[in-house]
Amino acid sequence: xxxxxxxxxEDLNLRNLTKKFGDVAAVDDLTLTVPAGSFFALLGASGCGxxxxxxxxxxxxxxxxxxxxxxxxxxxxxxxxxxxxxxxFQSYALFPHLDIFENVAFGLRRRKVKNVDQKVNxxxxxxxxGPMARRKPSQLSGGQQQRVAVARALxxxxxxxxxxxxxxxxDLKLRRQMQxxxxxxQMEVGTTFxxxxxxxxxxxxxxxxxxxxxxxxxxQMGHPADIYELPQTxxxxxxxxxxxxxxxxxxxxxxxxxxxxxxxxxxxxxxxRNSAMSDEIIIGIRPEKIVVRDLVDQDAVPAGHNxxxxxxxxxxxxxxxxxxxxxxxxxxxxxxxxQNVIVGDRCDVGDPVxxxxxxxxxxxxxxxxxxxxxxxxxxxxxx
Amino acid sequence: MRWIRxxxxxxxxxxxxxYLFIPIAVVAVLSFNKPDGKYNISxxxxxxxxxxxxxxxxxxxxxxxxxxxxxxxxxxxxxxLGTMIAFALVRYRFRGRSTTNLxxxxxxxxxxxxxxxxxxxxxxxxxxxxxxxxxxxxxxxFTISFIVVTVKARLQGMDPRLEExxxxxxAGPRATFRYVTFPLVAPGIAGAALLGFSxxxxxxxxxxxxxxxxxxxxxxxxxxxxxxxxxxxxALATMVFLAAMVIVLTTQVxxxxxxxxxxLPPQALEAALPRS
Amino acid sequence: xxxxxxxxGAKAQVSPQKRSRTGYFLLLPxxxxxxxxxxxxxxxxxxxxxxxxxxxxxxxxxxxxxxxxYPDALMxxxxxxxxxxxxxxxxxxxxxxIAYPLAYFIAFKAGRWRAxxxxxxxxxxxxxxxxxxxxxxxxxxxxxxxxxxxxxxHLLPDDRILNTSIAVIAGLTYNFLPFMxxxxxxxxxxxxxxxxxxxxxxxxxxxTTFRKVTWPLSLPGVVAGTLLxxxxxxxxxxxxxxxxxxxxxxxxxxxxxxxxxxxxxxTASALSFVLMAVILVLVFTYIRRAGTEDLV
Numbered sequence: 042x043x044x045x046x047x048x049x050x051e052d053l054n055l056r057n058l059t060k061k062f063g064d065v066a067a068v069d070d071l072t073l074t075v076p077a078g079s080f081f082a083l084l085g086a087s088g089c090g091x092x093x094x095x096x097x098x099x100x101x102x103x104x105x106x107x108x109x110x111x112x113x114x115x116x117x118x119x120x121x122x123x124x125x126x127x128x129x130f131q132s133y134a135l136f137p138h139l140d141i142f143e144n145v146a147f148g149l150r151r152r153k154v155k156n157v158d159q160k161v162n163x164x165x166x167x168x169x170x171g172p173m174a175r176r177k178p179s180q181l182s183g184g185q186q187q188r189v190a191v192a193r194a195l196x197x198x199x200x201x202x203x204x205x206x207x208x209x210x211x212d213l214k215l216r217r218q219m220q221x222x223x224x225x226x227q228m229e230v231g232t233t234f235x236x237x238x239x240x241x242x243x244x245x246x247x248x249x250x251x252x253x254x255x256x257x258x259x260x261q262m263g264h265p266a267d268i269y270e271l272p273q274t275x276x277x278x279x280x281x282x283x284x285x286x287x288x289x290x291x292x293x294x295x296x297x298x299x300x301x302x303x304x305x306x307x308x309x310x311x312x313x314r315n316s317a318m319s320d321e322i323i324i325g326i327r328p329e330k331i332v333v334r335d336l337v338d339q340d341a342v343p344a345g346h347n348x349x350x351x352x353x354x355x356x357x358x359x360x361x362x363x364x365x366x367x368x369x370x371x372x373x374x375x376x377x378x379x380q381n382v383i384v385g386d387r388c389d390v391g392d393p394v395x396x397x398x399x400x401x402x403x404x405x406x407x408x409x410x411x412x413x414x415x416x417x418x419x420x421x422x423x424x
Numbered sequence: 425m426r427w428i429r430x431x432x433x434x435x436x437x438x439x440x441x442x443y444l445f446i447p448i449a450v451v452a453v454l455s456f457n458k459p460d461g462k463y464n465i466s467x468x469x470x471x472x473x474x475x476x477x478x479x480x481x482x483x484x485x486x487x488x489x490x491x492x493x494x495x496x497x498x499x500x501x502x503x504x505l506g507t508m509i510a511f512a513l514v515r516y517r518f519r520g521r522s523t524t525n526l527x528x529x530x531x532x533x534x535x536x537x538x539x540x541x542x543x544x545x546x547x548x549x550x551x552x553x554x555x556x557x558x559x560x561x562x563x564x565x566f567t568i569s570f571i572v573v574t575v576k577a578r579l580q581g582m583d584p585r586l587e588e589x590x591x592x593x594x595a596g597p598r599a600t601f602r603y604v605t606f607p608l609v610a611p612g613i614a615g616a617a618l619l620g621f622s623x624x625x626x627x628x629x630x631x632x633x634x635x636x637x638x639x640x641x642x643x644x645x646x647x648x649x650x651x652x653x654x655x656x657x658x659a660l661a662t663m664v665f666l667a668a669m670v671i672v673l674t675t676q677v678x679x680x681x682x683x684x685x686x687x688l689p690p691q692a693l694e695a696a697l698p699r700s
Numbered sequence: 701x702x703x704x705x706x707x708x709g710a711k712a713q714v715s716p717q718k719r720s721r722t723g724y725f726l727l728l729p730x731x732x733x734x735x736x737x738x739x740x741x742x743x744x745x746x747x748x749x750x751x752x753x754x755x756x757x758x759x760x761x762x763x764x765x766x767x768x769x770y771p772d773a774l775m776x777x778x779x780x781x782x783x784x785x786x787x788x789x790x791x792x793x794x795x796x797x798i799a800y801p802l803a804y805f806i807a808f809k810a811g812r813w814r815a816x817x818x819x820x821x822x823x824x825x826x827x828x829x830x831x832x833x834x835x836x837x838x839x840x841x842x843x844x845x846x847x848x849x850x851x852x853x854h855l856l857p858d859d860r861i862l863n864t865s866i867a868v869i870a871g872l873t874y875n876f877l878p879f880m881x882x883x884x885x886x887x888x889x890x891x892x893x894x895x896x897x898x899x900x901x902x903x904x905x906x907x908t909t910f911r912k913v914t915w916p917l918s919l920p921g922v923v924a925g926t927l928l929x930x931x932x933x934x935x936x937x938x939x940x941x942x943x944x945x946x947x948x949x950x951x952x953x954x955x956x957x958x959x960x961x962x963x964x965x966x967t968a969s970a971l972s973f974v975l976m977a978v979i980l981v982l983v984f985t986y987i988r989r990a991g992t993e994d995l996v
Contacts, residue, residue, distance in 0.1 A: 101588050121591040122600075128592045134585035138607045147603070148593035197593065437805035440798055441820050444877065447835035448827045454838065465838045505730035516723025524727065526987075527734050533927065533983055534738075534976065535935020537952040541959050541972045542741035545748045548965070565737040568730055626829050628938065629952075633959065645830045649942065653834065661828045668826035672819055680815065 050077040050233055051112030053098070053201050058107035060093050067093040069257035071107070075201070075250075080227050080234045082248030084241060086280065086420075090257040091237045092131075095203050098235065099128045111200045122151070127194035128203040132210050133186050135178035141165070141189055142174040148197040164196045167226065184215045191223065195230060204236040208243060220246050241281050245269070253277050273316040275323060275408050275416045284325045285375045288410040291320040298400060304371040308347045308403065315405030323406040323413065329378040330402040333365055336393040348397040351375060353388050363387060367394060448665060455658035462652030474655035481654040487644035488660055491625050494556060494640060498563040498624040503617045505564070506571025513572070514579040531569045539566060540633030547634065554636030562630045567620040574619060578612025611675075622668065742976070749969035759963035766966065773970040777954050781974075784950040787865065787940075788933035791872035795880040795929050796922065798873070803884035803921070804914075808893055821881050829875065833942050836871050837862060840943070863945040871939035879928040887921025888914075927986055931979050951975060 053075040060068040068090040075081045083091040096102035098109055100121035108117045116124050127148070135144050142161055149157045165171045168188040178186055187207060194202055207223070208216045224247050227234050238244050244251050245265040252262040253276070261268055261277045272278035278286060289303030299315055301308045301322050308324045315322065326347070333353075334341060342348050354374070355366040358381075365377040365388065375396060379387075388394055454464050458471035479485035509528065512518065531539065543562050547554060586608065590600040628642035635643055645657055752764035774781070806817045824832065840846055840861040850856050861867050891914065899909040937952030951971060958968035 099588075099592055101591070120596075121588070122594045122596050126592075128589070130585050130589055130592075132583075132585070134583060134589040136586060136589070136604060136608075147590070147595070151594040151596075151599055151603075193589075193593065433801055433805050433809060436801040437810075437817075440802040440877075441817065443798070443874070444821065444824045446839060447832040447874070448824055450835035450838050451827060451831045454835075465834075466841060505733060508726040509730040512723045512726035516720065516726070518723040518727065524731060527731060527739065530983070531734065531738050533931045533979065535932055535952065535979065537935045537937060537955050538745075538972045538976050538979075539738070539741075541955055541968060542745035543737060544959065545965065545969055546737075546741040546744045549744050549748070561737055565733060568734060572730075622826055626825070628830055629956075632956075642828065642830050645828065645834075649830070649834060653831075658831065661831045665823075665827040669823060672823070672826075676815055676819055 050200055050231065051114075052077050053233060053235065054108075054110045054112075055094070055098070056108045056110070058094065058097060058109065059105045060090075060097060060102060061105045066257050068097070068104075071257070071259060073252065073259060073262075075233060075235055077233055078231050079250050080224065080236065080248045082236045082238060082244035082251045083254055084238055084244040084251055084281070085254035087239055089254045091239075091254045092205060094254075095128075095205055095235065095237045098201065099126055099203050100124045101128075125200040126203060127197050127199040127201075128205060129187075129190045129194050129207045131205040131207070133178075133190040135186055135189055135193070137178055140175050140177055141170065141181070144178065144189055145193045145196055147193065152197075160196060164192045167195075167229065168192045183211050184219055187211065187219055188222070191226060195226070195232065199232065201233045201235055204234060206238055207236070208238075208240075216243070223247060245281075251281075253281060255280070269327075271314060271404055272325065273406070275406055275412055276419075278325050278404070278406060279416055279420050283328055283376060285328060285331070286406070286413055287324045287373070288408070288413055289322055289324055291317075291322050299405065301405070304369070304373075306349060309345070309400040310403045310405040311400055314401075314403065317405050317407040319407065321407070321409045323408050325404045325406055326398050326402060328364075328376040329362070329380075331375070331377045331396050331398045333367065333377050333379055333388060334395050334397070335388065336395050339395045342395060342397045343399075346397040346399055347403060348395055349375070350393070350395055353390050353392045353394055356387065356390055365394075367396060451658050452662045452665075455655060455662050457655060457658075459652075459655065464653055464655055464658065471655075474659040478656055478659060481656050483639065483644055484654060484656045484660065487639045487641045490556070490638060491641035494559055494563060495621045495625040497560050498567055499617050499621040501560075502564045502567040502571050502620050502624075503613065506568045506616065506620075507575050507613055509568070509572045510575035510579055513576055528569045528572050531566050532573075536566075536627075536629035537633075540630040543630070544633045554634055554638075556638050558634040558636070559631050559638060559640065562634050563624040563627060566627075566630060567623050570623060571616040571620050574616035575609065575612050578609050578615075582608055618668075618671065625664070742973075745969050745972060748965050749973050751966045751969075753966070761965055769966045769970045770974070773967045774974065776967075777951065777971060780949055780951045780954050781971075783865075783948070784934050784952070787869050787872060787948075787950060788930050788936075791869050791876065791933050792880075792926055792930045794869070794873045795877050796884075796926065799877060799880040799884055799925065803881050803888055806885050807888035807891070808896075818885070821878050821885075825878060830938065830942075833871055833875065833938055836867065836874070836943055840867050840870065862943065863948075865944065865948050867943040868940050868948045868950075871943045872933045872936060875936070875939065876929040876933050879932070880925040883924035883928060884918065884921040887918045887924070891917045923986060927982060931982070934979070935975060 055071055055073040055075075058068055058071040058073075059066060071090075071094060083094060085091045093102060097104050100116075100119060100123070104117060108115055110116060111125065116126070136147065139147070142165070145164055146157050146161045149160060154160070162171065162174070165174055168191060170185060170188055170192065173181060173185060173189075178189065181189065187210075190207070191202075191204075204223075208219050211219060220243060223234075236244070236248060248265060250262065251265050251268055253260045253268065255276050260274045261272065268277065269282055272281065272284065275286065278284035287303040287306075287308070289301040289308065291299060292302045292307075293300045294312065297312050298309045299312055299322070301310060301324055303324055310322070310324060317323070324347075336350065339348070339350075349369060351367040351369045353365055354368050355364075357364045360381070362378045362380050365379065367375045367377060369375060377396060453467070455474055456470055456472060457464055457467055458469040458473065460466075460468040474480070509524075513521075513524070518524075540562070543558075543565070544554075546552075547558055552558065582605075586604055587600055590604040595603060626642060627640075628646060631640050632643055632646065639647070641660075645653060648654060648657065747763065748761075749769055750763075750765050750767065751761035751769075752766045754760040754762055802817075802821075806814055806821075810817050838844070842860050842862060847856070847861050850861070851859055856866075858864050861870070895913055895917070896909055899913045900906070904912060934950075935952050937950055937956055940948050940950045940953055955968045955971050955975075958964040958971070
């Protein structure tokens with residue numbers, strides 16, 4: 042494929058990047074390295090600063106302070122049209138007066154590159170839009186427009202391709218299809234993709250590295266599975282998937298296991314899975330890691346597991362799984378996802394139950410009851 | 425009941441449109457009249473004399489050409505000045521924004537008689553000779569605002585991301601303007617120019633104040649109204665109206681065709697594609 | 701504050717505005733033109749309105765500070781002033797009544813005919829204003845269909861329409877109707893039709909829906925359309941001249957004849973100035989509601 046490239050790609054480095062609008066810092070002292078050739082997702086709720094970060098990298102917004110570099114080359118002061126960076130815009134921004142071919146050729150023509158026809162045709166092949174070359178953007182479906190936008194940016198062989206909520210305008214089915222498509226293109230060309238999204242599932246599906254952003258800062262960064270399995274802040278635990286969180290305090294430690302008391306209940310968490318520095322610890326567990334059983338079966342709880350009594354207040358069957366809401370003795374709701382592999386009775390509303398899970402799945406976070414409430418409010422308002 | 429009400433609204437809407445065109449129909453019909461007496465206000469006898477001999481009455485075609493000339497010069501100058509202002513308003517921040525807005529808005533709401541009178545007062549005080557120049561000055565003055573409003577609307581309707589995309593794709597400020605901004609705003613500018621020309625061509629009141637001895641087409645009609653308007657005037661006005669309608673409807677049809685082409689179901693397009 | 705940040709997609713739509721000298725450069729020629737030929741003439745108009753006549757020479761005036769020109773002019777011509785506002789007021793009300801159903805239809809019901817209908821609203825302006833007004837002479841002629849119809853119903857006080865105030869008001873209503881339709885349409889078009897559906901869904905009758913939802917939401921258009929119709933109608937004198945009798949003369953006729961025929965510049969200027977002052981009061985009342993940004 043002619044679009045793949047011999048030249049070495051280099052890391053994208055952001056150092057102490059800050060952008061203020063008036064007194065508000067949209068991006069606050071952000072330092073970040075995007076490894077060359079990676080598919081990097083910047084994930085966060087709207088207004089968290091992710092789009093501003095992207096626009097600064099694109100050169101469409103000027104940083105208040107800090108630097109942007111590709112490898113060793115500082116591009117902070119370069120204008121947008123001077124940067125080896127291209128963008129797939131939200132809702133695509135295809136030029137409505139130019140046909141697909143000319144849209145894709147636009148960047149090449151501005152740079153007076155030779156063999157425009159050949160390159161454009163090859164690129165349209167890559168995104169499977171060859172027969173559409175002479176159509177106007179408005180004659181294409183959403184998914185096709187999306188691929189044109191990708192082709193138009195990629196043909197310039199940028200060091201970094203920026204994608205601003207690229208799938209936001211597509212319906213769910215098409216979005217899935219395009220996620221796979223984008224991943225295929227990225228593998229084929231090997232360019233660094235920086236992808237901004239508020240859709241956690243999209244970020245996890247496509248990216249090899251996810252950075253969760255909140256209030257202009259990066260809360261946590263890493264491989265999607267690592268972040269999901271071991272969130273390090275209350276925000277991440279709630280924003281990336283769901284979590285059940287119980288505020289408590291540390292009562293002791295035996296070997297690798299830290300003991301935590303929450304609402305009079307004893308919980309264990311591995312020291313290696315605890316990110317709280319003080320004695321105030323929030324205990325967390327993902328809903329699908331919890332096993333729910335009738336209270337009469339409480340003897341069957343494996344030794345060493347964390348266990349919790351409660352009463353079922355809601356059961357919803359979703360096909361793949363059954364979701365329970367269980368009210369604890371102190372009145373907190375716990376969500377449980379149970380895979381529908383059990384033959385026989387499910388628990389019903391009103392049933393007294395026992396919940397249990399392994400300390401290997403438990404995680405500890407810094408913070409207390411007030412942080413839980415605040416985060417819940419922010420998430421309810423923001424997403 | 426609901427059915428009747430919906431139809432009723434449609435009927436009223438069509439009647440109002442018909443009402444708007446009744447006088448034009450009268451003008452057109454009377455262009456085929458052979459008036460009985462000097463006033464061409466009631467039907468007498470069919471004739472195509474006026475159409476075959478458009479310049480048959482002295483002064484008609486002369487004044488018509490004067491109006492065309494004034495209209496063209498006015499349109500060119502006012503479109504340039506107005507477009508520049510529209511760009512400044514949409515794309516730049518500057519001091520005195522509300523004063524600027526006001527100075528653009530007021531000419532559209534000031535009665536023509538006041539504008540005509542005040543401009544005449546200026547020219548009289550400066551002892552500036554009245555003529556075609558003063559008419560053109562006046563016409564540019566009152567058309568600029570309409571041009572600004574029309575072009576501004578087009579500019580505001582443009583997705584700013586298109587220009588960002590151009591910049592992202594290695595177009596500097598000039599190339600961005602030339603290849604993206606201008607082609608996208610051009611239809612708006614053309615529409616504004618058409619509006620400007622029709623305002624200038626049809627203006628009577630302000631021209632009358634500042635014309636001196638120059639006779640534009642509307643001034644000719646005004647003068648002729650006292651002693652009877654020649655049938656040729658009806659024919660020329662009908663011609664202008666038809667020409668304008670042809671221009672406007674052609675652009676409408678073209679853009680409708682374009683939109684129609686888009687109404688192909690997307691699935692049909694997807695199906696035309698080889699999928700992996 | 702957060703809502704203003706351009707960090708989220710939808711809000712990034714706001715045009716990026718640059719502050720640079722180019723902005724002033726773009727404004728300069730056009731705004732200078734407007735300043736010299738629109739704003740400054742009002743100063744000369746004001747100065748002219750205070751001039752005093754030169755004894756014995758008609759049409760000659762000297763700079764003075766003759767404030768009495770104003771009360772003199774108003775004493776003499778207040779009936780025409782009053783008549784102008786009454787005629788324009790009635791014409792505006794009629795135009796609103798006629799324009800609203802059409803604007804509503806175009807905004808909500810016209811479907812694919814919408815663009816064509818808008819063109820048809822503007823199209824009459826392409827035919828000569830004077831000739832269209834003159835055509836009403838034919839339509840409203842004494843032996844014509846319309847006059848006969850109303851006469852048969854004994855609705856006409858003078859047994860005729862032409863050369864009465866009715867003809868003048870009819871002409872004004874007709875001529876400025878597009879200025880009422882377009883702002884109304886612009887306002888109605890912005891109304892989400894789902895709001896009307898929601899109102900119907902919430903047990904409001906069609907009339908209540910109109911009164912409580914559609915009408916309030918279209919008010920900006922009503923206000924703009926009323927201004928754009930009322931102001932030019934007040935200053936117009938073509939309709940009065942062509943369709944009315946000498947008793948139907950409006951303030952525009954007075955200004956025109958005083959300025960051009962009698963060469964009584966101070967009186968004509970004073971009248972223009974008073975007319976402009978009234979209109980400025982209207983405009984500024986409107987701006988207080990809407991702000992200057994929506995004007996242009």
